Amino acid sequence: MIQEHKLRGCTGKARALIGALLLAITQASAGHDLEIHGSNTVGATLAPMLVTGYLEQLTGGSVSTGGTGAPNEKILSVGQDNDRISVLVAAHGSSTGFRALNEGQANIWAASRPAKPAEVEQLSDRADMTSLDSEHVIAIDGLAILVHPSNPIVRLSIENLARIFSGEVRNWSELGGPNREIHLYARDNRSGTWDTFSSLVLGKAYELHESARRYESNDQLSDDVARDPAGIGFSGLASVRDSKLLAISDGNAPALKPNQLTVATEDYPLSRRLFMYTLGNQTTTMASGLIEFALGQKGQDLVADSGFISQNPIAVKPEFDATVPRTFQQLTSNYQRLTVNFRFAEGRTRLDNKALRDLLRVKQYLRRHNRTPDDLMLIGFADAQSHELRAQMISELRALSVSTALRKNGLLDVAYTGYGQYMPVGDTGSPRNGRVEVWIKQ
Template identity: 35%
Template sequence: MVRVVGLQWRVRCVLRALGMIIVGGSSVAVAQTATSAPWLCLSGSNTIGARLAPRLVEAFAAEQGMLRDAIEQPSLDETELRFSKDGQRYLVHLSFHGTGTGYTALRDGQCDLWMASRPANADEAARLGGDRLRSAEQETVLALDGLAVIVHPDNPVRELSRQQVQALFTGKIRDWSALGGRAGRIQLHARDNASGTFDTFKNLVLLDQPLSPRATRYESTDALSAAVSQDSNAIGFVGLGGVGTNRALAIRDGDLPALAPTHFNVATEDYALARRLYFYSRAERREVVEAFLAFVQRPTAQSIVAATGFVPLALEHHAVALRPDAPAEYRELIADATRLSLSFRFGSGQVFLDSRASRDLDRLAEYMQTPEQQGASLILVGFAERAEFSPMVTIAQSTDRADFVARELVRRRVPVRHIRGYGPALPISDAEGDGARAKNRRVEVWIRPPERES
């Protein structure tokens, strides 16, 4: 059934590319002239496409002065929205059969935007523009999400290590009593292979281990979440927006402190299973695509991100309880300061910013120029991964990263009061894989109110 639906969707996209739409099972030509209304096609992640993308499209269309005429679902994983303005019709088609299908649609020119709940891999990037695909020019982070490991609300287990989650989903642990829970055979629930959620789970949890064949697989996040909510022995994984009535477990890396998938822990990407949600586009794109990508970064769109259950890119600051192993100098440096909900991250041994960070610099500059933050001061604290260099070199590297961020902020007329690097101190991940280790290569941003400055 999934393959048939996927084929039907591809036929529909090809017909649209030829200037046709499907109405009542037959094709009707639509004039594609210089004066005809633009349309959008988005394909890929179920996590994005099921609820978030349609809401963003509706808000974008309303901002353009359009009226929504109809919303239809030709299949479980497709949505069509029809708008009109000044007598012209506008069609937006969304297909959300999984992140992998969106890559194919963008590569083949069938859709404008690839919705992805994981970053493009090296092979995909090579086929769609090389390094440019991962640049701010073609990669847009529209929201953040946490991969939540969910259990029934009656399950007494409150936290697991990443290694325990792996052992569960590979079938090495089969009874809850082995984890301090009530005796009972563990029932596994997982997304299907086309899902970006499953790709993320493989990369962050399973690594090179196969998923247990006992797991029940789902194309839909909602269906998986509903199944877990009906079985006290069940466990599954979903995006934050799919937790529903279930309970999300706190996750730890090895012996490091466990973190719950709170919005703040996900926003800073300190949570072990945090992930980004992406739109990918071609380098050459139509004006309506440019306008939509700009729209999703603005406060109106980010409020929709929050209302849909994901974590917005908007900045906020929180008082944070420091870990017992925090260096004394670090404690003194950030005394009376609160932490902002972003961290700048870097490649191994490198000092450059990714597509999210380049936009976060602008967001941070705007935030610091609001009346509420006048006179407040920024503190930048850099960290490195212990495997990058020798201990002394990692301190220099972490300081260089903080200096780099400071220079970019000064270019935006935002002064920085304190800059310090602490090398490999306070790691937040000890998992294998560059994506997990990259969490340690970071610059934290702290803010101190003006009355606390001397």
């Protein structure tokens, strides 16, 4: 401890710096009312914004932000002395959040990827991490593929992305760009962003080339790509900053650029969900309150403000290109599309946890905009099947399943139809092809 008599000989500036250091040490060693550990994508900006909004709503007070002395950590607090509420957000990567939750250090695990089977199993004696009580989708993100603004490339396939980042393609001229050696920028191994990229792009067939520069921070990676005409990297959508964003295609599906509609509906091939995980009925009151705030209207408005994609539905009139069949254009000519897709748990017929929340969001949308269930139309889609009729039946059954679920939530007689295996948004076999879109009359 620094003694008072040693402070007397210091200049005013030095005393202020020492005082700030002592405060940081005290805060870092003090217990917090809530601790959120995990993803840098979630923790850098989004989680602090959600915590601030929740604490302001809870107390009516002004929230202050400080540090712990460690990078990528923030303390948000409100009140004074015995009435002070303190929340720690430590953003060191999704895997670190799992360990902190498992060891009892964190109340909430922030993750930019789903919980892995081994993690679910490790926590299974305390909670079912795949249940609605434990798994909370707080935002939708698009994995942004970034290049320098001067790069003439505008779209890439997932296959070519894998070849680039594995080192098989080493020069931009091989892709129709300038004669320039490619420089790789990637997130570090603890990052959920890296896990997502590794899973969706590299898969089991490719490995990241050893020349790639690795980063803990999305923003720093993006800034460095924006300064390097030969660079290519990936980050969360909220960290595009001054870099150029590429459109991405999956197999024979058309290339899509991440935007409000393509990411919110998860049609964009590198879209992903951002999560907060809790231990079911062991979740503390404050952690539960923050989760409910994050999932609600005000929390999702903050999600949009942070640069990610809100789950509050909005109506959009899509711009159809030449790949969209005339019959589909006619079917939807008097409709706009809501920025929500209903999806099913992998390999199952039941709606997944996000879809269960989206049922309520659609109901709230109709109430806010003074619309009725008669204004809605559900369109189901299926992945390619051995027979066209089978695909049509699957797509209609999916749409019927969502219509039935909406009925149970008080929305009666919502119209539905199926569009079979046409208009895929992913390669054959992609679970994203099996979806139910929501359309609303103009």
